[in-house]
Amino acid sequence: MRHATVPVSDVLLATEGTYPYTLGGVSAWADRLIRGLPDRTFTVYAVVANPGASQRYELPTNVHRLLMVPLWGTDRHEEFSWNAPAGRLFGARRAFRRDFLPAYEAWITACLRPAETKLADAREALWVFARFAEEGLMKYALRHPKTWEVLRARLAEHPVFxxxxxxxxxxIGKLLYRYLAPLAFPAPEARVYHASAAAFCALPLVIAKERYGRPLLITEHGVYYRERLLNLARIERAAPYRYFLSSLYSLVVRLAYQAADSVAPVARFNAVWEERLGVPREKIHPIPNGVDPRAFHIVREAGSGDEPLRLVMVARIDPLKDIHTAIRAMRSLRDVYGNRPELEGVTLTIYGPAPDPAYEASCRDLVRQYGLEQMVHFAGPTDDVNQALNSGDLAVMSSSSEGFPYAAVEAVMAGRPIVATDVGGMREIVRHPYGMLVPPRRPRDLADAIARFAAMRDRLAELGRIGRDRMLAEYTLERFVARYRAWYDDWTDEGDRTHERKVSV
Incomplete structure (x- = not known):
């Protein structure tokens, strides 16, 4: 599958819904990783929602190739695939009955009855799907009446489905066609395959690992499976439908983990989930994120000046960031602590994009409902995050899920004491005395912690410096890049040996 004019990259980095088409933590991670290793060449394999996505990052010169993989917005996946299959039906009917139908039944069974299924059967099915997808026959196979009969029969015999x-x-039948779309876009050869999540973007890398004898590495930010479950809890569909999707996500995650040679979560918290989903402990090697201390530094000391206390949040207006909890905490500050002089005139300014218009509208509605228009401000995205952080005295994060959030490291590196929810790897960043953690979805607890910091305004500058010193000791961009360089070096050497043995055979 090697492209005729493009050399084999050192790393093929697969992303899903992130770099280089959206802003945010995972995209920032990918950009800093690639730019931090200018001596390594990269192919970026980007799974996106539709082919109309616009790049938000300018690619550095060490990116050999950007491969876009749209899940939606196409009639046939091969319209956008560099593989350009013919989609001929010669011999397809026989292969469909002999290979595809048994594979499809094994895959559906793995989703409906995961406890009774061998993962090896699902892995073999994935190979069959990959062959049909690469030959341009996936739409033909998934729309065949016999395929529909298998799906209906397996659903009908299950007590829930x-x-x-x-x-x-x-x-469900349509979703499988879309979710398996990356298989129609075969990953070209690279010396190392690196998936930014144990997700659908990892499936072509599972195939490529075996095809070329190269290692597969996975980074986990927010645990993909956990975040899918949180999302399913919010959709208005029947329980059996949501359960099927949760089983599908679990199957994909477990296949990716099983194939991975090494898994590097950005937070130790993630390792707990990874072990539960089948990753041996010896395969897990956490690599935390890091930021450039030159880009995030103290311009104005926290708590300085005579202005009212200013709270600042840098976050997407997104359900996982749980902006509702922050808004409700501001109501508590007004209603419970409104008579305290240190909180008189307190404001919260939220900087960040709003990729979910419905959720943004719900946040603004909540502000109006509580009469907080003078206390809560939405400033939109900013190109100067350091200046935005320095405009505040105290950083606030109210997320319901996180990996190892850049926003928290950046806030502390900028000398801001921080109040945050105890999710993901947050407790690895937020420590006493410069930070306080509270349970997620507890607005009153968040307000109480803010009030405690407000009562010690004269110490905020000192606490901010303590926090920055700790970030400098543990979470700099230099350390981040060095850890990934060593990880790549180890597995590139191992991959070269494995590849040579495969070629010789």
Missing amino acids: RHLNLFEAID
């Missing part, structure tokens, strides 16, 4: 209505059953 037999209650799915016709619309939801059809939707």
